[in-house]
Amino acid sequence: MRQIPVDTSAATVMxxxxxxxxxxxxxxxxxxxxxxxxxxxxxxxxxFAANDEVEILSVTVPETGISGDLIMGTPAALTGLxxxxxxxxxxxxxxxxxxxxAAAVTSLATTGTGSKAA
Numbered sequence: 001m002r003q004i005p006v007d008t009s010a011a012t013v014m015x016x017x018x019x020x021x022x023x024x025x026x027x028x029x030x031x032x033x034x035x036x037x038x039x040x041x042x043x044x045x046x047x048f049a050a051n052d053e054v055e056i057l058s059v060t061v062p063e064t065g066i067s068g069d070l071i072m073g074t075p076a077a078l079t080g081l082x083x084x085x086x087x088x089x090x091x092x093x094x095x096x097x098x099x100x101x102a103a104a105v106t107s108l109a110t111t112g113t114g115s116k117a118a
Contacts, residue, residue: 005082006100010050012050013049014075020042041060044070074109075107
């Protein structure tokens, strides 16, 4: 599947919802794991502001890639963010979208104490 790297250097990123386990199967409650490493996958909703636009992105990240206290409003860095277009058909209806995945989501709350406030 094609992966498109996302440049986050000019973006402001803040946590919109605390990390939650990514559910693979809603019926059984099975938690998703990374196919390569076996690490438990988490979902972190972030506010992504760039180019005078703001969106809430749901980002999948391995549990090992979550660092710092990621509570609502926490400034964060997204390491290795990629976008993956997807399409599927369910009950005769086609659906499509973009999934986001990062290697890490890191709190910036304890760094940059001398930086300007937004």
